[in-house]
Amino acid sequence: MKTFRLDDILPPGPLAIDPALVEHWLERFIADELVRRRGMRAVLVGLSGGVDSAVTAYLCARALGPDNVHCIRMPYATSSPESLAHAAMVVKALGCRERTIEITAAVDGYLQFEPDADGRRRGNVMARTRMLVLFDLSQKYGGLPIGTGNKSERLLGYFTWHADDTPPLNPLGDLFKMQVWALARHLGVPREIVEKAPTADLVRGLTDESELGISYPRADPILAYLLMGYHQEALERGGYSAAEVQLVRHRLESTHWKRHQPTTAMLTNTAINEFYLRPVDY
Amino acid sequence: MHASVAAVQFQPRKGEIEANLDRIGEIFADLAREDPPDLIVFPEASTTGYFLEGAVHELARSAQEYADALQRRWKAATGGAREVDVVLGFYERDAGTIYNAVLYATLGGAAPRLRHVHRKLFLPTYGVFDEGRFVARGRRIGVFETTVFPSAMLICEDVWHSICPTIAAVKGAQVVIVPSASPGRGIAGPEIETVQRWRSLLRNAAGEHGIYVVYAGLVGFEGGKGFTGTSMVVAPDGRIVVEGQPFEECVVRARLDSDAIDVARAGLPFLGDLDSVLPDLLLDEELPLPRGGRVTR
Known part of the structure; x- marks a missing residue:
């Protein structure tokens, strides 16, 4: 007798993505949240030369037109020249606006x-300086800074708090790194x-995966x-090995705080976001 | 017997009741000018947007206020030359209690006739949803007479529980109207997974009972959540007659015909079977139903 049987409990394809669907969805998201809700047309994307900011710039250019996308390159003295060149490739391919602001003097001025x-501290200062530039230029250009953080780094806590996570719109925040690559x-x-x-291009030669101790193709499905x-x-x-699951779980479970607003002492029945609850778009 | 129905895939402005009613008035004018339908259906929470949290206290209104507001817009759009039935999803305030509700009103006469108000029974309170925290739930499914077909209304999650369309059909509804606000999830295939789920739910509801299902979905993004729309009309044989596209505003139109109900029920007499079997099933003492003032288990 032929037997059909499946003992595997994990559903297949946890990272499956239809990139065309996601492209359409995120372009609608950008247009709707920016133009319809905020009445704005322009955005600023901090272009690092990496895949996350490149994908973000592509989506913005398609949703808003390249003239409305300001790509801001913000190298530090130790940033790889390759990163700057890759950022230039994106600008050229899209035909969007470009500005390069060296952050070395600002960062070193404090350090x-x-x-x-x-x-780690130096990296955090650079990330926060980049946000300072992005938010300031957003006033000048009348645009909105767009976040580029993906779901993997958000879940692993692999970002600078109140820096990479600060822009008011984030198209990629619900996509794992593997899915961002597919979309790219x-x-x-x-x-x-x-x-x-x-x-992160903060220390020359140091990759995300060597710093995290696990590759994205292993970490993302976990x-x-x-x-x-x-x-x-x-x-x-x-x-998946006990060690790699444990590593991912530890990073996930020790970084919940990074995915929240600061802890505010609640003293009354009208504490903001505890009792006084209003949606972000109200 | 037949009726022309228009399901409007509507994108409200968050919290701007008057602006949204004015936009509904513009849609009235467009529909009346082109080919006036007998029934116009707007989605859940059309006058305010869906995710309101504590702002429901500022934005809830009575069904009568909305019936009057719709009547003014319909008369302004058409001069009141003809009548129309309208279904509108809104946050309702009634005697100090707030509900997620839909109203069914006939407009165009001397005064609007408020035929029925359905209050959402199943308030999603999990994951991204938090309705149970802010609104009270309804307690019954009403079947009511309209200009054309006896109808019932269910809101969004109501129809995910198959017992709801079943009760509506057993009570005599030939059309079940489903205003909804469904934030899309699922990116694994070329279609949004929640849209596929909706299609299957609505087809099952229509096909099992030989009823029309008219589904009107909200569109637009609220705080990153994208409402999918995909409004549709499903025939009594479970076939999708017409369906709108995801995320974009549009109007979905179809003709409902009593012949199609008769033909579907003749081919698949499930509703008659259910009428006969249901009393036995409900008399099962192991069911957790109220008997003699207590719920048995």
């Missing part, structure tokens, strides 16, 4: 008083950008299954 700051290929982002190892509600045992039965 001269903290010469012992380690790499669909949009025609230059191959060099899609295929290079992802890096994150996806954990968010669906599957436990460690189910993931281990599904072929």
Whole structure:
């Protein structure tokens, strides 16, 4: 007798994505949230040379037209020249507006008083300086800063709090890194950008995956299954090692605070966002 | 017996009741000028937007206020030369209690006739949804006479519970009207997964009972959540007659015909079977139903 049987508990394809659907959806999102709700037409994207900001710029250019997209390159002295070149490729491909602001003097202006700051602190100062530039230029250009953070780095806490996560609109925040890569290929982002190892470009040669201790193709499905509600045992039965599941879980469970607003002492029955609840678009 | 129906895939401005009513008035004028329908259906929360949180206290109105407001706009749009039935989703305030509701009114006469108000029974309160925190739930499914077909209304999650269209059909509804505000989720395939789910739910509801289902979906983004629209009319044989596109405003129109109901029920007499079997099923003492003042289990 023929038997049909499936013992695997994990559903297949947790990262499956139809890039054409997502492109259409996110372009509608950008147009609707920016033009209809805020009455604005222009955006500013901090273009790092990496795939997240490239995809964001492509989506914005298609939703709003390239003339309404200001791509801001903000290199520091140690930033890789390759990153700057890759950012230039995006600007050229899209025909959008471009501005390059060196942040070295601003960053070093502060860090001269903290010469012992380690790499992490220096990286955070650079990320926050970039947001300072982006928000200031947004006033000048009458546009809105657009976030470029993806779901993987948000869940792993792999970003600078109140820097990368500050722009009021974020098209990619519900897409894992693997899905961003799929979307990038669909949009025609230059191959060099899609295929290079992802890096925050804060310390030369240091990639996301070497710093995190796990690759995105391993971390993303683990994150996806954990968010669906599957436990460690189910993931281990599904072929993920105890060590890698533990690593991802630790990063996820120790960074909930980074995905929230600051903790405010509640003293009354009208505490904001506790009792006084109004939606962001009201 | 037949009726022309228009389901309007509407994108409201958040919290701007007057502006949204004025826009509804413009749509009235367009529809009346082109080919006036007998029934116009607007989605859930059309006058305010869906995600309101505590702002429901500022924005809830009575059904009569909306019936009067719609009557003024219909008369302004058409001069009141003809009548029309309108379904509108709104946040309702009644005697100090707030509901997520839809009204069914006949406009165009000397005064609007408010034929029925349905209050949402199943308030989604999970994940992105938080309705149970801000509004009270309805308690019954009413079937009411209209200009054409006896009808019932269900709001969004109501129809995800198959017992709701079943009760509506058993009570005699030939048309079930479903205003909805569904934030899309699911990107694995070329179609939004929640849209596929809706299609299957509505087709099952229509096909099982030999009824028309008229679905009007909200569109637009609210705080990153994109309402999918895909308004549709499903025939009594479970076939989708017409369907709107996702995310964009549009009007979906179809003709409802009693012959189609008769033919579907003759081919698949499930509703008659249910009429006969349902009392036995409901008398099952293991069902958690109220009996003699207590719920049995």
